[in-house]
Amino acid sequence: MPDWTALAADLDAADPLASFRDEFVIDDAELCYLDGNSLGRLPKRTIPRVEAALRQQWGGRLIRGWNDGWLELPVRLASMLAKILNVKASEVLVGDTTSLNLYKLALGALRAHERTEILTTTDNFPSDLYILQGLGSDLRVVEPDRFESAISNKTAIVTASHVAYGSGQRGDIAHLSAVARSHGAWSLWDLSHSAGVVPLDLSTSDMAVGCGYKYLNGGPGAPAFLYLRSELQETVLNPIQGWFGQDRPFSFEPEYQPVAGISKFQVSTPSVLSMVALESGLELYLEAGTELIWQKAVSLTAFFIDMVCSEMPGQFEVVTPLDPAERGAHVSLRHPDSWRITRALTERMNVIPDFRRPDMVRFGFSPLTTSFAEVSVAVNRLADVMQNGIYTQLSDEMPTVT
Numbered sequence: 001m002p003d004w005t006a007l008a009a010d011l012d013a014a015d016p017l018a019s020f021r022d023e024f025v026i027d028d029a030e031l032c033y034l035d036g037n038s039l040g041r042l043p044k045r046t047i048p049r050v051e052a053a054l055r056q057q058w059g060g061r062l063i064r065g066w067n068d069g070w071l072e073l074p075v076r077l078a079s080m081l082a083k084i085l086n087v088k089a090s091e092v093l094v095g096d097t098t099s100l101n102l103y104k105l106a107l108g109a110l111r112a113h114e115r116t117e118i119l120t121t122t123d124n125f126p127s128d129l130y131i132l133q134g135l136g137s138d139l140r141v142v143e144p145d146r147f148e149s150a151i152s153n154k155t156a157i158v159t160a161s162h163v164a165y166g167s168g169q170r171g172d173i174a175h176l177s178a179v180a181r182s183h184g185a186w187s188l189w190d191l192s193h194s195a196g197v198v199p200l201d202l203s204t205s206d207m208a209v210g211c212g213y214k215y216l217n218g219g220p221g222a223p224a225f226l227y228l229r230s231e232l233q234e235t236v237l238n239p240i241q242g243w244f245g246q247d248r249p250f251s252f253e254p255e256y257q258p259v260a261g262i263s264k265f266q267v268s269t270p271s272v273l274s275m276v277a278l279e280s281g282l283e284l285y286l287e288a289g290t291e292l293i294w295q296k297a298v299s300l301t302a303f304f305i306d307m308v309c310s311e312m313p314g315q316f317e318v319v320t321p322l323d324p325a326e327r328g329a330h331v332s333l334r335h336p337d338s339w340r341i342t343r344a345l346t347e348r349m350n351v352i353p354d355f356r357r358p359d360m361v362r363f364g365f366s367p368l369t370t371s372f373a374e375v376s377v378a379v380n381r382l383a384d385v386m387q388n389g390i391y392t393q394l395s396d397e398m399p400t401v402t
């Protein structure tokens with residue numbers, strides 16, 4: 001059996017991103033935090049910046065802050081995100097939440113398209129499904145393996161998660177978008193589990209949304225983003241007509257006239273403090289670069305899968321694809337006692353993964369903050385939980401919020 005601890009030490013020593021861990025607040029060195037795909041860690045540089053935004057800008061400058069740079073914040077962030085998404089800055093808007101952005105784009109596109117069918121997958125994130133259910137369209141929900149063949153000349157919008165939140169399965173969105181386009185449909189992707197970790201090719205895609213608080217380390221409830229291809233910006237309109245999407249918001253005209261370009265998808269006053277926090281997360285991503293981040297994500301996930309399979313053979317089903325080309329940066333393990341195992345890891349072993357219904361423990365690997373040593377310690381603790389039956393001492397009662 002390999003010496004995983006020594007192997008992890010070698011991998012950390014050779015890791016070109018290792019120093020980025022020092023850029024983040026890590027108060028508890030013993031904690032194995034494998035949940036950065038739910039909420040990324042806090043960048044150290046965010047603290048003085050948010051404090052300056054509070055004390056000097058809000059406290060000192062008050063309303064004058066808007067003229068001192070607050071209004072430009074969303075634009076600056078959009079140009080940073082555009083580099084991460086590999087698209088033009090004029091195609092990206094930062095703000096609102098992922099669900100809200102999905103609503104704006106899906107309904108805007110539906111109204112602009114002559115067809116009414118929206119096609120999605122059963123493994124899409126529940127909030128996405130809820131939003132789609134509320135649009136009044138013909139919603140078709142198919143199993144992921146039937147998705148491509150279900151695209152037809154009746155489809156208006158093809159939408160799914162790029163990396164599925166549960167299984168970690170990654171779709172080929174460049175290919176699927178091209179298939180959608182060949183049928184006259186538009187594509188709309190949820191990049192929440194890929195933006196900030198997986199290299200993105202949106203060259204054939206029409207629309208996308210995603211979160212700022214996962215791999216982008218923007219903080220709890222960080223602003224989300226949306227992408228709308230330039231060619232559709234005249235056609236697809238924002239169904240939520242707020243004053244920040246108006247042509248001249250500060251002239252206070254009574255009739256709505258959408259501003260040209262992507263800005264029409266802005267609804268209201270930007271959340272300045274959250275945007276200040278998100279900027280540090282985006283900056284760190286850009287300093288590290290997509291290539292190294294993705295290489296490390298592949299190595300971390302492979303290391304985890306290899307170690308789990310070697311140390312606990314046959315105990316878990318690895319739900320996530322073994323081929324890195326078909327996964328993102330999280331790995332889900334299936335076990336009938338997944339909830340109690342998650343509890344044991346969190347409450348007894350100082351390891352934080354996620355439980356995903358009905359039977360998966362989900363481990364997320366954030367290349368800027370997760371070390372190989374952290375992964376090997378986490379798997380050793382998981383082996384302890386399994387070999388010593390620690391999870392059997394816990395009840396399987398579910399809290400209402402997990």
Ligand SMILES: Cc1ncc(COP(=O)(O)O)c(C=O)c1O
Pocket residue numbers: 097098099100125127128161165190192193211224
């Ligand atoms: C894939 C995916 N889509 C959408 C959401 C919802 O994001 P928001 O709360 O910003 O609407 C989440 C939240 O975790 C998610 O994982």
